[in-house]
Amino acid sequence: MQWESLNPDDCVLAPGPVNLHPAVQRALSLPMIHHRTPEFDEILARVLKKMRAVFHTEQPVFLLSSTGSGGMEALLVNTLSPGDRVLAINSGKFGERWAEMARGFGMQVDELHVEWGHAVKVGDVAQMLKDGGNYRAVLCQACETSTGVAHPVRELGEIIHSYPETLFLVDGIAALGAYPLPMDQWFIDGLVGGSQKAFMLPAGMSFVSFSQKAWKFVESAKCPRYYFDVRREKKANEKGETFFSSNVTIIRALDVVLNLIDEKGWDKHFLEISKRAQFIRYFAPKLGLINYSLAPSNSLTALSTPPVIDSQKARLMLEEKFKITVMGGQDQAKGKILRIGHMGHVTQEQMIRLMMCLGEVLAELTGSTQLKNSLKEMKIEMKGWWGGGAGE
Numbered sequence: 001m002q003w004e005s006l007n008p009d010d011c012v013l014a015p016g017p018v019n020l021h022p023a024v025q026r027a028l029s030l031p032m033i034h035h036r037t038p039e040f041d042e043i044l045a046r047v048l049k050k051m052r053a054v055f056h057t058e059q060p061v062f063l064l065s066s067t068g069s070g071g072m073e074a075l076l077v078n079t080l081s082p083g084d085r086v087l088a089i090n091s092g093k094f095g096e097r098w099a100e101m102a103r104g105f106g107m108q109v110d111e112l113h114v115e116w117g118h119a120v121k122v123g124d125v126a127q128m129l130k131d132g133g134n135y136r137a138v139l140c141q142a143c144e145t146s147t148g149v150a151h152p153v154r155e156l157g158e159i160i161h162s163y164p165e166t167l168f169l170v171d172g173i174a175a176l177g178a179y180p181l182p183m184d185q186w187f188i189d190g191l192v193g194g195s196q197k198a199f200m201l202p203a204g205m206s207f208v209s210f211s212q213k214a215w216k217f218v219e220s221a222k223c224p225r226y227y228f229d230v231r232r233e234k235k236a237n238e239k240g241e242t243f244f245s246s247n248v249t250i251i252r253a254l255d256v257v258l259n260l261i262d263e264k265g266w267d268k269h270f271l272e273i274s275k276r277a278q279f280i281r282y283f284a285p286k287l288g289l290i291n292y293s294l295a296p297s298n299s300l301t302a303l304s305t306p307p308v309i310d311s312q313k314a315r316l317m318l319e320e321k322f323k324i325t326v327m328g329g330q331d332q333a334k335g336k337i338l339r340i341g342h343m344g345h346v347t348q349e350q351m352i353r354l355m356m357c358l359g360e361v362l363a364e365l366t367g368s369t370q371l372k373n374s375l376k377e378m379k380i381e382m383k384g385w386w387g388g389g390a391g392e
């Protein structure tokens with residue numbers, strides 16, 4: 001079978017899904033247990049407790065069996081009502097999706113369009129709030145994965161915090177677990193993370209939490225909701241259960257991930273991810289790639305390819321020839337950028353191999369013998385770069 005032929009060099013360096021840790025792969029292949037067993041109860045209790053530490057919140061965190069987008073929906077339907085005015089920051093595909101979703105639930109959505117590759121200007125949001133939008137919520141990505149941008153979540157939280165009727169809902173799907181995003185301290189009222197991104201698991205779960213301020217709106221929210229009604233889930237969690245069948249497989253693997261990171265230390269975990277980002281950003285220009293994002297997130301790096309080539313071709317060649325997966329661009333960035341993920345279980349050797357293989361692909365597509373000839377020397381430099389003991 002095809003997956004049995006995977007070798008250790010094959011890797012997924014996309015901004016989700018990501019490479020799995022071997023211990024996680026083992027956890028995912030364990031025999032099934034029922035979710036109403038003392039064995040699972042213990043795992044669930046531990047994971048729920050640990051997730052509050054990951055979110056940096058005093059509030060409960062919920063484990064939903066849905067991809068990240070389901071968690072985005074859960075934030076909306078539990079706090080908002082049709083007709084509510086919402087300010088959606090749209091700086092790429094995921095901002096666009098959230099705005100569409102809010103409109104789908106009957107909200108009046110004002111979009112703040114931000115040029116792709118740029119972060120939102122805090123002053124622009126402040127102005128719109130001041131101009132009397134009477135917004136019930138501001139929607140924002142912590143990391144806009146389609147452009148590789150990190151938005152100034154902390155600064156936005158400080159401003160929105162002074163509006164008692166406005167909630168700050170943050171899509172942290174490609175951010176939470178990859179770099180610090182302390183929910184309570186940064187006045188985030190609704191936060192969502194996703195299993196296949198920084199949590200280094202397969203797709204299929206989202207994680208959400210609501211601030212004290214947001215909980216006040218949960219009872220009065222009039223959006224239709226059933227599966228994602230957190231009130232029911234909260235009661236079940238308080239009894240040590242999930243309301244619907246628990247996602248035993250992924251929750252058990254999440255337990256492993258959280259234990260692995262706890263053992264290593266979260267600071268070191270964040271540092272490793274930022275080191276990968278730095279490594280890519282240092283060597284990319286030597287391959288003729290230019291940083292696309294003006295406010296790059298550590299979760300991924302978006303790089304502009306030389307105008308003479310189609311980035312989609314480069315990523316396909318990288319996959320077919322070398323079994324390395326990175327992503328291309330979407331919409332207006334289609335054919336123009338490559339997006340390299342920094343989340344997941346990735347070794348320094350894999351990072352170096354990625355850049356060497358990418359160098360070969362680019363040399364072939366651009367016909368640059370100069371690039372091809374410089375790769376050998378670059379490899380030595382790359383090995384030296386890691387020398388400082390970033391440690392993985």
Ligand SMILES: *Cc1c(COP(=O)(O)O)cnc(C)c1O
Pocket residue numbers: 016067068069070094141143144145171172173174194197203
């Ligand atoms: C991946 C991603 C999503 C969508 O998550 P799914 O699991 O595909 O539903 C939403 N927002 C951001 C910022 C993402 O990176």
